Amino acid sequence: MEIGSIIEFDSVEKYENSVKPFFSLPFMDESNFRWNINLYETGRNAIEDLGIYLRVKKGISNIAIPDYVCHTVTDSLKRSGLSYVRYHIQKGLRYDISEIEKLTKDGIQCIYIVHYFGKKLPKDILKQLNNLKIQGITIIEDITLSLLSNDKDGIGFGDYVIGSLRKWFPIPDGGILLTSKEHELPIIPHASGVSKYAYYYLIAQQWKRQYVTNGYKNKENKRIFLDYYSKAMKDLFEDYTIRPITEISKRYLEQCDFIQIAKQRAKNYDILYSRLSTIPCLNLLVERNKNYVPLGMVILSDNRDKLLMYLIQNGIYCNVHWRLGEEVSGYCRELSRRAITIPCDQRYNAKEMNYIADKIEEWFNVYL
Known part of the structure; x- marks a missing residue:
């Protein structure tokens, strides 16, 4: 897992036609x-x-x-x-x-x-x-x-x-x-062609889909996915041209069910919360408010980087928001040092959330 x-990348039908005006x-x-x-x-x-x-x-x-x-x-x-x-x-x-x-x-x-x-x-x-x-x-x-x-x-x-x-x-x-409507917006410059970043990222998403749908067994698919992802990130931070969104992304956004996605994310978040809020030495940064949907569950740990590596070793890939420099101090410096964002997005359900909770509980019970 x-x-x-x-x-x-999702099923091709999701990108074919716009269904909302x-x-x-x-x-x-x-x-x-x-x-x-x-x-x-x-x-x-x-x-x-x-x-x-x-x-x-x-x-x-x-x-x-x-x-x-x-x-x-x-x-x-x-x-x-x-x-x-x-x-x-x-x-x-x-x-x-x-x-x-x-x-x-x-x-x-x-x-x-x-x-x-x-x-x-x-x-x-x-x-x-x-x-x-x-x-x-x-x-x-x-x-x-x-x-x-x-x-x-x-x-x-x-x-x-x-x-x-x-x-x-x-x-x-x-x-x-x-x-x-009382304000205007800038006119987006129309740079010619799709950026290398968007091109490589889309290929990375397609290869990751191949890897996922084959039960995570074909390691060559994962290697190709990671290679294209690396190329995408490299180009993202080399080309700062202002461009409009690609047509494929626009089509997806014009037909996807935001409400259902929000419900699944909130449901997954609540599963994590019910499990992780009982761990005495773990601090949760934000409690979920009604009608508010978090990007992920942010937890605080004094051993954040060790916990991050442990989760990676167990197939759980988290984000850090954010690794900030010396320009910040005090509370925000503490967040930069201790915060880790646990995924709870719409791809997953109770099985994956409980697996994440099991591994985090294991970390705090065994490795600290």
Whole structure:
């Protein structure tokens, strides 16, 4: 059994025909008429293009970002020409709104908000962020870690909503930028051809499907899948051209059942929670909120890297969000050192979740 890593290519029928006239995430519900939508090759494309647009068209020169954020965000902002400062995320992934308000008084024109791992923003924070918006501060919401959550009051309140799609679905690429109809969006540059990254990633997904459907027995299929995945990641960080989403990914998104995917992820998360929450020395970063769907289950361990390797040895491939540098300290430094994200996506069910829980329990009972 192997669990995690990239989501393999799905049945061909899922990519053949669009069955919806528009792209719609759960929090958008039936209010699609309210939104302008851009679909990019990557989330970082969306961030960079929006940053350029805000700088050139809106006269915005700076932005405040949380100190707990992926380096692709900071890299994209640098390429866009926006300068940025960091604000602190407090224990429990809580925003320090007083620090954010002080930054706006000191001249910051834009605030970047991250919806962390399906965690609901408290009402008082939402109220104060909306007040800043009324005062003319531009709010950007990053929903990458909570993409399928459905909270019409808690998601979509900002001027712009941004996110990466590839981590949630069997598609080779995908980034999204939304805004309400009262705002415009940049026109996506149409670079010629599909990138090497998307091409290699799609091949990797197809070979992984071969490996999975053959019961994980053909090691040559796995070797080919990993080889193309390595090529894809290499090209991803060598080519920063802003591109629209590929047609194959767009077709999948226009026909897939987001609601069913969200239900399966939440069900898997709840199985993990019921098992892992009983381990005394294991800390869970986020409890699942109603209508919120996490990317995965984030647990904290002082021996994170050893646990990570142990899970890999047992066929469980997890993510680390994120390995940050010396630019962060305090609570976010602790998260960078201790957090590991356990997969619970729609490919799996109770069998795989219980296997993960068994191995984690074994680690804490035997190896510590």
